[in-house]
Amino acid sequence: MSGHGVSPSEMPGLPFRRPLRAAAADNLLAGRGAAPGAPAGHQALARVLATAGNAGSEQELADEAAYMAIFVLARSQARGRSRARAVLTAAVAVGALAIGGATAVALMLGDPRDGSPQPRNSVQFGVPAFPRARADRDAPAQPSQRAAQARACPAPSRRPPDGHGTHAPVRALQGHAQRLHKPKSRPPTSGLSKAVKPT
């Protein structure tokens, strides 16, 4: 059989050639050309392949300037991207350090809501002192203590200074301190709750 799909005996008029052997095909593909004495078709094929695989022509290399521009542009974009990436990385690192540092400081100081000891200054200005513990509140306050509390927590005066207004804030604070230190009366229990209360 030949490349035409018929055998030489079937159609003797056709130009049948020797088949292309694997070794000859490898030589052609490697650019070594056809062997001497090879059929004309193989010689022609070797010439065609050599022509197709020869060095680049001027026409093919005419766009060198355009490709160099592509190279320069792509490299500059890559440099810009890497610079932007470096700046972004640095910003993220600084942010992470700041957040981490703040978290570490907060952990070291403790949470103010959970009652853990906090090394902070408890000096307060212009506001009443914290209510004392229940045991202290139950005990009647001495007059000297009331006066001391009144002196410790002076409230700003809203009135212009005059003869009577000078001690008005002190009096108001004394009344406030009395209300704070007065023992609280327990709510009266109703008769129904007495009846339900187990013995």
Added chain:
Amino acid sequence: MLEREFPGVLAAAAHGDETAFARLWRDAHPPLLRYLRVVSGDGADDVASETWLEIVRGLSRFRGGELEFRGWMFTVARRRAADQRRYAGRHPARLTGDDQELDRPAGDDTAAAALDSLSTRAALELIATLPPYQAEVITLRVFAGLPVEHVARITGTRPGTVRVAAHRGLRTLAARLSAAGCESDVTR
């Protein structure tokens, strides 16, 4: 092929040396363009520029020798050519104002044209008349100078398949050239 000089040229091009890139491009562009002329036809120049753009972007990350570089380059070109074919399939209408394109010889004349003028363009057109896979394998073997294993890796087939396709393609070309030579002899 640059052979021994390739590692130095590639390293310099990867660091942004324009002269080194020009050398790399002058060596690799002609076979790439010829491969794309066979595979993509008229869109070869566009696909080549897209291929080089991708090559330039990944040049600093590439590791390997010259054969690996060519294998990478033709792999990229093959993918871009497939993208271009898909695009052309979605946009089939194409207008042309180029008279030379309209006067191009038909497929029947390519063997005679290749023998008569023996230009690179005619030889490429003759190879392009083969079935697509055979034409691709022959271009990768002959133009790019890639061994069978690299061609098999690029085309996603086995080395035996590549050998068979190349052999069949060459046999078909030899038969066509023989017929064209005989017809020329007869007509002369």
